[in-house]
Amino acid sequence: MNEKIVIIRYNAGNIKSVDFALRRFGVKAEISDDPEMIRMAGKVIFPGVGEASGTMEYLRQKGLDIVIKQLKQPVLGICLGMQLMCSYSEEGATDCLGIFDTEVLRFREGKIPHMGWNTLEGVKGDLYEKIKDGTYVYYVHSFYVPVNPDSTASSAYGPVFSASMQRDNFYATQYHPERSGSYGEIILKNFVYL
Amino acid sequence: MLAKRIIPCLDVLNGKVVKGVNFINLKEVGDPVEHGAFYSEQGADELVYLDITATHEKRKLLSALVQRIAGNINIPFTVGGGVNQIQDADALLSAGADKISVNSAAVMNPPLIDQIARSFGSQFLVVAIDAKNVNGKWVVHRNGGRIATDRELFEWASEVWMRGAGEILFTSMDHDGVKTGYACKELAMLSEALPIPVIASGGAGAPEHFLDAFTLGKADAALAASVFHYKEITIPELKKYLQQNKVSVRI
Structure with missing residues (x-):
C-alpha cells in the first residue's frame, strides 16, 4: 500500500491513539490540518473526542468543513468525527457537515457517558470483513445517531443506535476501533486496505 | 448489551511495575507495557496505571511511559497518581x-475537576475516592489513605459528579487488602445516586466478590490488583464464572 493516509488534526483530544493503532500494524500516517495535504491523501481518517459545536466552529474557521465534504477518497470518521459528518447535533445545537442525512441526539436514559464494551449487531459492508455479529467494541459517548438507511451496524444502550454508517466513500464508526482490541484492529485494517 | 468491565490495576514506581502490600515492601516485578499487554491478551477490558513515584523526575518518566503504553x-x-494541576492532565x-x-488533588482543589472536564471532556476524567467508615460515617481520605479529610463519601461523590467527573472509582479502605469482598452496600448507594459509571475497588479475593460487586453493588466495573498479580484469579476464568x-x- 503506497497511498498516504492522513489523520485530520483539529482541536479534539486523543488523535494520537489512532496514529499509534495504525503504527501497530506497520502503517505510517500523516497528522495534518493542511487542506491540500488532506485533499491529496489516499485515505483520510477524521477521529476525535470533544464537543460538537466548538469543533464545528474550528473546522469552519480553518475551511476544513468544505474540504471534508468534498473528499472523494475513502474517509473514516470516528466517534465525534462520525457525529460531525451528520446533518445536525443536539450537542451545542449545531449544524454539522451533512454527509449523512441524520441528526445526533443525546442519550436520555441510563448512565452517561455510554462507556465501555458493547456488541455489534447486523454488521454489513466493507469494514466488517471477518467480523461477526456479537463482536465487542469500545464506546465512549453521550450522543448517538439513530439507526437510519446508512447504518452498517448497530448497538443498544436504551435506544438501538448506529454503531457505524457508510455512504459512498464516507465510512464512520461511533465506537473506537483504535481502542477495541484485536477486533478493532481488524476493522481499522479493513478500512486501510480498502 | 454493555458489558461489565474487569480492570486490573498496576502500581508503577520509577517506570517499573511494583507489587507490595499497602505500598510497603515494594518489589520491582517488571515492565508496565509487558504486564499491560499480558492482561490485555487475557481479556482485561481496561487497565489502570497508578504511578507512585515521588521524585522530581516523575513527570518526564511518566509521560514517556504513557507514550509507550x-x-x-x-x-x-487510565493513568493516576500524577495529576495535581491542569498541565499534568x-x-x-x-x-x-x-x-x-x-x-488527593481533587479533594484539596475541587475546581480542578471542573477545569479538567471543561478542557478535555468528562469522559477523560475519573475521580478516585478513598474512604473508610469512622463511627458510622464514611470519611474521605487523601494521600493514599494517610490523611483524613472533612469530606463525607456520598456528598463528595455527588459533588465531583456535578463538577464534571465522568466516572467514580470508589475504594473502601476498610475492605482494601482484606480480600473478603467489595463494599457492596456503599457501592449500590453510589451507583443508584449517580448518573455516571461507578468502579468498585478494594476487597477482591474470589470470583464471587466480583459477582457481588456487579449484582448487589450495581457497579459498572470492578478493579483489582493483587488477585490478578499473584494469579490467584485469572481473567478468563473470572469472566467465564461471571457469564455463567x-x-x-x-x-
Whole structure:
C-alpha cells in the first residue's frame, strides 16, 4: 500500500491513539490540518473526542468543513468525527457537515457517558470483513445517531443506535476501533486496505 | 448489551511495575507495557496505571511511559497518581492516555475537576475516592489513605459528579487488602445516586466478590490488583464464572 493516509488534526483530544493503532500494524500516517495535504491523501481518517459545536466552529474557521465534504477518497470518521459528518447535533445545537442525512441526539436514559464494551449487531459492508455479529467494541459517548438507511451496524444502550454508517466513500464508526482490541484492529485494517 | 468491565490495576514506581502490600515492601516485578499487554491478551477490558513515584523526575518518566503504553496496548487505559494541576492532565492526554484519575488533588482543589472536564471532556476524567467508615460515617481520605479529610463519601461523590467527573472509582479502605469482598452496600448507594459509571475497588479475593460487586453493588466495573498479580484469579476464568452467573461480560 503506497497511498498516504492522513489523520485530520483539529482541536479534539486523543488523535494520537489512532496514529499509534495504525503504527501497530506497520502503517505510517500523516497528522495534518493542511487542506491540500488532506485533499491529496489516499485515505483520510477524521477521529476525535470533544464537543460538537466548538469543533464545528474550528473546522469552519480553518475551511476544513468544505474540504471534508468534498473528499472523494475513502474517509473514516470516528466517534465525534462520525457525529460531525451528520446533518445536525443536539450537542451545542449545531449544524454539522451533512454527509449523512441524520441528526445526533443525546442519550436520555441510563448512565452517561455510554462507556465501555458493547456488541455489534447486523454488521454489513466493507469494514466488517471477518467480523461477526456479537463482536465487542469500545464506546465512549453521550450522543448517538439513530439507526437510519446508512447504518452498517448497530448497538443498544436504551435506544438501538448506529454503531457505524457508510455512504459512498464516507465510512464512520461511533465506537473506537483504535481502542477495541484485536477486533478493532481488524476493522481499522479493513478500512486501510480498502 | 454493555458489558461489565474487569480492570486490573498496576502500581508503577520509577517506570517499573511494583507489587507490595499497602505500598510497603515494594518489589520491582517488571515492565508496565509487558504486564499491560499480558492482561490485555487475557481479556482485561481496561487497565489502570497508578504511578507512585515521588521524585522530581516523575513527570518526564511518566509521560514517556504513557507514550509507550499508548503505542503498544490496544485497549483503553487510565493513568493516576500524577495529576495535581491542569498541565499534568494535558501532558498525559498528549502522551496518549485515554483517561486520567485524580484523587488527593481533587479533594484539596475541587475546581480542578471542573477545569479538567471543561478542557478535555468528562469522559477523560475519573475521580478516585478513598474512604473508610469512622463511627458510622464514611470519611474521605487523601494521600493514599494517610490523611483524613472533612469530606463525607456520598456528598463528595455527588459533588465531583456535578463538577464534571465522568466516572467514580470508589475504594473502601476498610475492605482494601482484606480480600473478603467489595463494599457492596456503599457501592449500590453510589451507583443508584449517580448518573455516571461507578468502579468498585478494594476487597477482591474470589470470583464471587466480583459477582457481588456487579449484582448487589450495581457497579459498572470492578478493579483489582493483587488477585490478578499473584494469579490467584485469572481473567478468563473470572469472566467465564461471571457469564455463567448471567453477568454480561466481553469474552
